Amino acid sequence: MKFDNKVVIVTGASSGIGLACAKAFIAKNSKVVMAARSEDTLKKLSHEFECQGGKCIYIKTDVTIEEDCKRLVDETIKKYGRIDILINNAGISMRALLKDVKIEVLKKVMDVNFWGTVYCTKFALPYIQESKGTIVGISSIAGFHGLPGRTAYSASKAAMQGFLESVRIENLKKGVQVLILSAGFTSSNIRMNALDADGNPQIETPLPEERLTSPDRVARNVLRSIRKRKRNRIMTAEGQLMIFFQRIIPVLVDNTIYRKFKNEPNSPLQE
Numbered sequence: 001m002k003f004d005n006k007v008v009i010v011t012g013a014s015s016g017i018g019l020a021c022a023k024a025f026i027a028k029n030s031k032v033v034m035a036a037r038s039e040d041t042l043k044k045l046s047h048e049f050e051c052q053g054g055k056c057i058y059i060k061t062d063v064t065i066e067e068d069c070k071r072l073v074d075e076t077i078k079k080y081g082r083i084d085i086l087i088n089n090a091g092i093s094m095r096a097l098l099k100d101v102k103i104e105v106l107k108k109v110m111d112v113n114f115w116g117t118v119y120c121t122k123f124a125l126p127y128i129q130e131s132k133g134t135i136v137g138i139s140s141i142a143g144f145h146g147l148p149g150r151t152a153y154s155a156s157k158a159a160m161q162g163f164l165e166s167v168r169i170e171n172l173k174k175g176v177q178v179l180i181l182s183a184g185f186t187s188s189n190i191r192m193n194a195l196d197a198d199g200n201p202q203i204e205t206p207l208p209e210e211r212l213t214s215p216d217r218v219a220r221n222v223l224r225s226i227r228k229r230k231r232n233r234i235m236t237a238e239g240q241l242m243i244f245f246q247r248i249i250p251v252l253v254d255n256t257i258y259r260k261f262k263n264e265p266n267s268p269l270q271e
């Protein structure tokens with residue numbers, strides 16, 4: 001697939017992987033629609049990317065609000081007349097044990113990661129069927145195996161994957177590509193914004209962000225996987241090994257994950 005003049009919606013385009021995807025598609029001469037809640041950031045980015053000529057626009061969108069997602073699709077059609085690629089990237093994480101976390105935190109994570117994907121995909125689907133385009137879900141190995149302290153995050157990614165797999169099969173004969181790309185640990189704001197037990201951003205990251213994968217590398221993988229019409233892409237060897245061993249020695253996988261997450265600074269498992 002060539003990307004020039006393709007119309008691409010990226011949710012969560014104000015930061016991290018979404019921002020890197022928006023930049024990468026703009027560099028390929030796509031028409032990019034950047035969606036997120038932070039209007040000021042999007043406005044600044046649209047100046048930086050010189051969107052004025054029509055190569056990109058931004059639409060303030062909270063993906064937990066169904067009407068916002070409908071407006072995102074409607075305004076994209078009004079501006080560009082078609083949708084070729086939808087990148088369901090907007091996401092938040094959490095870090096707290098189930099025994100401590102407020103139920104509303106779990107619902108918030110599901111609302112953004114799962115329902116945000118459902119709304120945007122549902123409204124964009126007729127146009128993507130028309131263009132024989134692509135729906136992408138930015139997922140995580142948390143969607144394949146539950147992670148401790150991340151109950152809702154793991155549930156939301158597993159739910160998103162199940163949802164997108166069903167959409168893929170429903171559209172098998174319609175020329176629509178559905179790509180689920182699972183990134184590894186990537187340097188971004190996700191851990192700073194991850195919700196604690198009370199729903200506040202945890203502010204500090206437990207990981208050495210400077211040593212993690214760059215969002216630009218994830219974006220390159222997204223574009224390459226779309227071009228190759230891939231179904232699934234698991235970006236790290238660690239993730240691929242986990243998924244392989246999960247079927248044959250699941251207890252070992254549980255114990256390895258437990259150790260890894262217990263050893264993180266300030267891990268809730270250390271209590």
Ligand SMILES: NC(=O)c1ccc[n+]([C@@H]2O[C@H](COP(=O)([O-])OP(=O)(O)OC[C@H]3O[C@@H](n4cnc5c(N)ncnc54)[C@H](OP(=O)(O)O)[C@@H]3O)[C@@H](O)[C@H]2O)c1
Nearest residue numbers: 012014015016017037038062063090091185186188189190
């Ligand atoms: N970083 C990693 O290690 C990693 C690994 C695997 C998968 N992922 C996945 O990658 C995706 C992007 O995360 P990231 O690492 O790039 O994190 P990030 O830097 O925190 O970016 C998250 C993006 O999502 C947007 N967002 C959050 N809530 C939203 C809402 N209600 N409506 C619309 N947009 C919303 C944020 O924008 P606003 O705040 O402006 O709305 C921001 O643009 C997520 O789905 C995440 O689960 C990340």
